[in-house]
Structures are given as C-alpha cells and as structure tokens.
Amino acid sequence: GQSLEQPSEVTAVEGAIVQINCTYQTSGFYGLSWYQQHDGGAPTFLSYNGLDGLEETGRFSSFLSRSDSYGYLLLQELQMKDSASYFCAVRGRGANNLFFGTGTRLTVIP
Amino acid sequence: DTGVSQDPRHKITKRGQNVTFRCDPISEHNRLYWYRQTLGQGPEFLTYFQNEAQLEKSRLLSDRFSAERPKGSFSTLEIQRTEQGDSAMYLCASSLGQVAKNIQYFGAGTRLSVL
Numbered sequence: 115g116q117s118l119e120q121p122s123e124v125t126a127v128e129g130a131i132v133q134i135n136c137t138y139q140t141s142g143f144y145g146l147s148w149y150q151q152h153d154g155g156a157p158t159f160l161s162y163n164g165l166d167g168l169e170e171t172g173r174f175s176s177f178l179s180r181s182d183s184y185g186y187l188l189l190q191e192l193q194m195k196d197s198a199s200y201f202c203a204v205r206g207r208g209a210n211n212l213f214f215g216t217g218t219r220l221t222v223i224p
Numbered sequence: 225d226t227g228v229s230q231d232p233r234h235k236i237t238k239r240g241q242n243v244t245f246r247c248d249p250i251s252e253h254n255r256l257y258w259y260r261q262t263l264g265q266g267p268e269f270l271t272y273f274q275n276e277a278q279l280e281k282s283r284l285l286s287d288r289f290s291a292e293r294p295k296g297s298f299s300t301l302e303i304q305r306t307e308q309g310d311s312a313m314y315l316c317a318s319s320l321g322q323v324a325k326n327i328q329y330f331g332a333g334t335r336l337s338v339l
Contacts, residue, residue: 118266147326156226156315156332157267162325201266205326210280211257212326214266 116140118202118215125221126192134187134218136202144205146178146185147212152198160200161187189220197222226250228331230316236337237306244302245334249318256299257328258291259315260284267315267330273299306338 117139126132138146145164149157163169163178163185175188189196199217227250237243249256254275259267270289272280275296285291288306293299303310313335317328 145326154332156228156330157317158226158330159325159327162327164325203266203326210255210272210274211259211269211282212267212328213269216264217266 116204116213118204118213120200120202120215120218122216123219123221125223128192128194128222128224130192131188131190132192132220134189134200134202134220136185136187136215138183138185138202138204140204140213142205143180146176147203148174148176148187149201149203149214150198151201151217157201192222194222194224196220226329226331228316228318228329230314230331230334232334233332234335234337236339238339239306239308241306242302242304243306243336244300245314245316245336247299247301247316247331249298249316250320250329251297253318253320253329254296255319255321256293257317257319258299258301259317259330261313261315261333262311270301303336306336308338311336311338 120136148160151157161176178185201214201217203212203214229248231246256273258270261267273293288304291301313333315333317330
C-alpha cells in the first residue's frame with residue numbers, strides 16, 4: 115500500500131527556519147511533491163523532487179533521499195503568511211493522481 | 225487564483241437529496257481530477273478524466289457518485305441520496321499532458337454540508 119507520514123503540527127517564530135519532514139512508502143515511486151494550503155483555500159504546488167538532493171525555489175527548498183524514503187520541506191525567513199497546512203504527496207497507484215499525506219499545520223508566531 | 229473554478233463554493237443539503245458540483249479547469253488542460261478532503265486530512269483521490277474519458281475511479285467513489293466531462297472541458301460531480309458522511313470539501317484539479325513534476329492546479333473547492 116501507500117503511506118506518507120508527516121508531523122501534524124509545527125510552530126515557529128517569524129524570521130526563523132522550519133523543516134517539515136515526510137517519510138513515504140509506495141510502490142512505483144515517481145517523485146515527492148509539496149503543496150501548501152491556506153485555510154479555506156486551494157492546495158497550491160510548492161516544490162518537486164524526482165531525484166535525490168536539494169531543490170531550491172526562493173525561500174522554500176525541498177530535499178529527497180530515495181534510499182531513505184524520506185524528504186523534507188525547508189522554509190526560510192518565515193513570514194506570518196506562511197501559516198498554512200503543508201502536504202507531501204506522491205503519485206498514486208494509478209499514476210494519474212496524487213496521494214497526499216495528512217498534512218502539517220504550520221503556525222508562525224511573532 | 226489558479227485558474228480552476230468550482231461552483232458552488234458552499235452547498236448545504238438535507239440527507240437524501242441529490243447535489244451536483246461543477247468544475248471549470250484551466251482551458252488548455254486535458255486532465256481533470258476530483259478529490260475529497262475532510263477536516264485535518266489531505267485530499268483523497270476520487271476520479272480522473274483525460275479529455276472526456278473517465279479513466280480511473282477510486283474505491284471511495286461509491287455507486288451514489290457519478291462524474292462526467294461531456295466535451296472534455298468542464299466537469300460535474302453528482303452525489304445521489306446524500307449521507308452525512310458525504311460532508312466534505314470537494315476539490316477539482318487539472319493538469320496538462322503527463323503529470324510532470326506532479327503539478328496539479330486545484331480549485332478552491334465546494335464545501336458540502338449534509339444535515
């Protein structure tokens with residue numbers, strides 16, 4: 115089967131750095147994605163790792179280790195607007211859909 | 225705004241009633257997906273269309289659920305004889321061609337409350 119594990123909640127201070135971890139179990143691995151969702155809003159794509167290593171997009175970076183079935187999302191210079199839920203996702207069984215983790219709720223405090 | 229629009233944004237219905245939701249994907253996207261999301265959970269896949277063909281359905285999609293995409297553009301999701309357990313956010317997403325980088329563009333969803 116498929117499973118994704120990520121912490122349910124994280125709190126961090128404005129301006130700080132926070133790392134959200136994700137471990138996965140899936141057959142037919144096609145990469146690890148990260149989505150952000152504000153309350154009442156649409157999930158929006160943040161980052162993707164198809165190969166091992168670090169991908170950087172502005173204040174956000176994502177890392178993947180396929181041998182460890184592990185990845186993380188790194189958010190730097192945290193801003194209040196970064197308070198949201200963050201989901202890691204892998205390609206689903208049918209390979210035409212996404213299988214999401216249960217999400218990590220990030221709260222940024224002043 | 226991702227360019228994927230869903231209507232209505234909220235729907236309140238009584239148990240046993242039928243409801244229909246509409247999704248308008250990004251115009252050039254040939255792939256369309258429906259997901260369901262409950263509080264504190266990630267989106268769960270329901271069904272997938274490539275153009276007008278429904279190519280994949282999740283086990284979550286019971287016989288009371290039906291989805292169409294008649295001309296390969298907008299899509300509708302109908303739930304018949306709604307149950308309280310159907311209360312959730314129903315999300316639509318679209319993508320173009322092969323799901324490169326697993327990028328799907330989501331709408332803001334239709335929140336269904338079944339009383």
